[in-house]
Amino acid sequence: MDLGYLIYLAPISGLVSLLFAALLAKKVLAEDKGSKEMQDIAAAIQEGAMAYLNRQYKTIAIVAVILTILIALLLPKSDYYSFIVAVGFVFGAISSAAAGYIGMNVSIRANVRTAAAAKNGLESALNVAFRGGAVTGLAVVGLSLFGVSTFYIICDYFALAANPVDLVIGFGFGASLISLFARVGGGIYTKAADVGADIVGKVEAGIPEDDPRNPAVIADNVGDNVGDCAGMGADLFETYAVTLLAAMLLGSLVLDSIPNAILYPLMLGAAAIFVTIVSLFFVRLGKNKNIMNALYKGVAAATIISAVVFFFITEYLIGDYTFYIAALVGMVITVLMVVFTEYYTSTKYRPVKEIAAASQTGAGTNVISGLSFGFESTALPVIAIVIGILVSFFVVGGAADATIGLYGISVAAIAMLSTTGMIVALDCYGPITDNAGGIAEMSKQPESVREVTDELDAVGNTTKAVTKGYAIGSAALGALALFADYKLRVDLGAGSLSIDNPLVLVGLLIGGLLPFIFSSVTMRAVSKAAMKVVDEVRRQFKEIPGIMEGTAKPEYGKCVDIVTSAALREMVVPGALAIVVPVAVGIIFGSEALAGLLIGIIVVGLMLAMTLNNAGGAWDNAKKLIESGLYGGKGSEAHKAAVVGDTVGDPAKDTSGPGLNALIKVVNMVAILFATLFMSGGLIGGLL
Template identity: 70%
Template sequence: MQDIIYLAPLAGIVSLVFAAFFATRVLKEGTGNEKMQEIATAIQEGAMAYLNRQYKTIAIVAVILAFLIYALLGENSGKVAIGFIVGAASSAIAGYIGMNVSVRANVRTTNAASRGLHEAMQVAVRGGAVTGLAVVGLALLGTSIFYILFGNVDQVVGFGFGASLISLFARVGGGIYTKAADVGADLVGKIEAGIPEDDPRNAGVIADNVGDNVGDCAGMGADLFETYVVTVLAAMLLGAQVLESYPNAIIYPLILGAVAIFASIISIFFVRVGNDNKIMKALYKGVAVAALLCLVAFYFVTDILIGDINIYYASLVGVAIMVLMVVFTEYYTSTSYRPVKKVAEASETGAGTNVISGLAMGFESTALPVVIIVIGILAAFFVAGGAVNPAMGLYGIAIAAAAMLSTTGMIVTLDSYGPITDNAGGIAEMAGLPAEVREITDALDAVGNTTKAVTKGYAIGSAALGALALFADYRHKVNIETGGLSLDNPIVLVGLFIGALLPFIFSAVTMQAVGKAAFGIINEVRRQFREIPGIMEGTTKPEYGKCVDIVTAAAIREMAIPGILAIATPLLIGYILGPLALGGLLIGIIASGLLLALTMDNGGGAWDNAKKLIEDGHHGGKGSEAHKAAVVGDTVGDPFKDTAGPALNSLIKVVNMIAILFSSLFIGAGIF
């Protein structure tokens, strides 16, 4: 029976093979005329230059942390340090693969749009599938190989921490880049100069298109790579505590991931636009097929490895949470429903009422997801036997989280589809292509905004369940009894408040970073409009490279403080105040981080699509006072949904991974 574990690395390899297959299919597509190729090349060069500089910077931090791991963790520290380096490298490779294809699929999607909606969508989906399958393939391959080599799940934690580190910096750095460029280009271009989005006369337009890729492709890819690895690891760690009841409990999450990869590969072929031309329906068809195939496969895997139908029910809970998180996120961020329509309507009375309405929708959007997550936690706990054996219940929660991530390959495909179609629209605009081409790319892009929002909601929900499982393992490792984290103990309460505070400070730093970087872009675009004659007439080309350089340097510089906050805070609390305070911190950061991330992601999505709704001709359309107000609201929402909000997922998991990895050092530590 133990030989079945080799199915996990095999599935990872198959996933990478299919990623290569889809990449080949995309790269065979035509790249259009010379103007389109020139624009696409500028985006490619800017994106890869940023990613190279980012990873070189992160590599320095990774090497320092690897030496600390080796020096501090004693026995087996070498294995953990190697896992850490490989985890970081694997996450970086997943980002490189996805980015390379994404910045090439954009112009090919634009060119395919001249042949029709179906053709353009196929190119965009296949381009997104490369990132999706590369992420899950490398994640499952690395986790399973290290477990097979080491034979001890505790020694695989280093691999997860490496993934977490890259995720944090990729999310923060990429988020700062994309939103600084977007905000700067929009405020000067749309409001001050009165020119359309993606207008080639705007000096910030190439940086904006580069940002779509480094934020929503490389950033989300690293985020879900880490979420996948960490969640599977959490289930394996808790599986080690129930081996007496279920001898295959450790390898069971790996095999769930393996069969889910095959389900994701199959589901990608089902994503096709029907005669009704409903793009979102076609994308959701892929998610639905993946989920249904997983439900069937999980039954047989559970029967073979576990032999307890209750654990299968826990996996059903995870899939149900995934579906509901997708539904509720779309409700709050799609142009078809009340929240976005209300924000758009509020724009008629100015920017102030737009901002108030967007904030209100962001706050409101926390209710249903939290209710679903809470019900899911209780359901998974009790169906797995938590009332009799709490360890079994916690394992059930971890399995629900792992099952929730079963469709990661398909979900990342949807997310990466977003920046590809966004860039495709930009290339069509800048290259001056016919209106019918832009009409198709606009339709694809409008759906892309929703898919990106849905992916963020999915990532938040999985982060909450995964972090809860990690917290349970931390409590076990530092020998905290069930009632040990009592609020009657002031040291626990102190840790709780610090943990609840950290997401707010982290968000403040990242939001300010976007503001600083955007300030540089605004001044540069204004300078070029003022000092370079012929830009507005279209007779002179702006100096696009200047804006790319400004935002690249700013993003690399500004990602340092959030990274230090995430790494240093749990270490200092653990050493100075001890494991009980750190336990309180973990509870606080999970609770407040979840709520703040939901508020920012959904509120930001509502602001963005309210602007899109107005641009589609509602409430006065483009150029109206309502449109100007909506642009201001979108300017607030951009760093909410694409910088601070998504980065909170990585913050929560990085802090939990540090707590687990260095848990042995915290036992007996602290001044209390």
């Protein structure tokens, strides 16, 4: 029976998701905006955020135009292949940018409404903040599914290639490129402002976080949005699109054995959108007023309902329950990644408590303790991913047919992404509540309001860490599927990747090196920009009389300009590394060395990203734990030490760590896209 007509459900589901996001946005924007003073502060945050995002995308557009021309010139010209892929690249880049724009536009308006709702209690504020985050979640999955499926349907309908999925690679590369720049640029911006504000404000001047006397406070609040809303929105848009593409690419290779192998991942994605919409209504504050539990109700509902729905989809389209087991494996990995990340970053558990205790003896022991837990935090997630890979590969028959086994891994990755809409909602909830607290503090709202926003914000730190852990895990499985497609595309046999081959070994070493160089460049960028913010804040405290007394207003715009210029300037080199290095390795050392590079960057990038993310989240919450009154509370020596640890962790968890997710996938996409340029052995191999 021909089930091809079902494919149209994919773009329709994407449009439904966007429509529901619009309805949620309308509901959020109808909420009370608070006092005029609150609205003025929110307006300053909005102006800074939009100004940065506009300048960022103008900068990225220049790079995108150059790459579009190169794609059109360098790829095969037969049947307009290069032109269609170039169009897909532009389409993917625009869609990814749109996901970031939509998310940030709502978050910078939901913040003040959350602060105003806090006057009515915890439940009211939680509802506004979560709905604001849900707009981004639904926009990300809706745009991603609509973009990938629509482009594929067009290419398939007009028979533009023997394998229409190949033409969608350009869309995935466009999404990856925007994600990398948005993640890195937004990460540099937010952490330079945050670190600069903390060093002078908390440590030197002894004033609270979000104090209006701090000249960097507006830049700090802007950074929360451009980093965690626009940046994470683009990041998970790209993860969703690229993982979906990887499953379709592998599916196109097993159509003889599994006729609906391309349709199946698209239908899982379509069903997950409706599941996400239903699951939003499960987020409710219970009698115990536990915010984290309220949010996790939505994640649990999305996971459980997806597990039920996926069974019937698998039965109808595949008829082989082993693929349903592979999908269940992906969902189990999602749950485990959330649990493991929360354990290492929440104030409730041993790691954060021990880091807080270590702060009593100074910043040195705080940093050492945080690093040790960051390294330790890689063990359980890797074990879970390893078991997941083995089960999803062998359960579908990978021992008999390796390509089908790899397709099973891609199904697990797609199932992991079934909760993407909900996870993004949790992530964007974080900066919305963080901003709400800042607005309440700067507008001098009653203590009861700040208590509500502080409760919401404390949970937001954990949700942001959990989201990054989820993104890392899904990136690992998605990258494995992309690597499998590259290996098949350049026709590398099993024996060709032996480390006895010096070219493979060279590639492995370069691939392992790249995440460290990338992290070095991005962390140094934060350091340099933060130093300029520190100098500017100190200058204003010294040269503008009355700031500390509250009789003079700081020049907030100066710090905003500093971090904006730094972020736009410093994001270019990390982005270039992701494109230039794999192309250079492929041309100079050949396809085998590039395969080694892909293996190296997946393994090392995964470990380093988890270390940086979890250590940074733990440092942040150790500071929050002390600020709650432990070990002397705010202003104590332990608090000052914890602030230093937090400043070290800031670029780790919000710049370099999440940036590595995008780096891994961009490098894999570059390898797949330009595979035809890489001959076996390359220029060096030809001389040996």
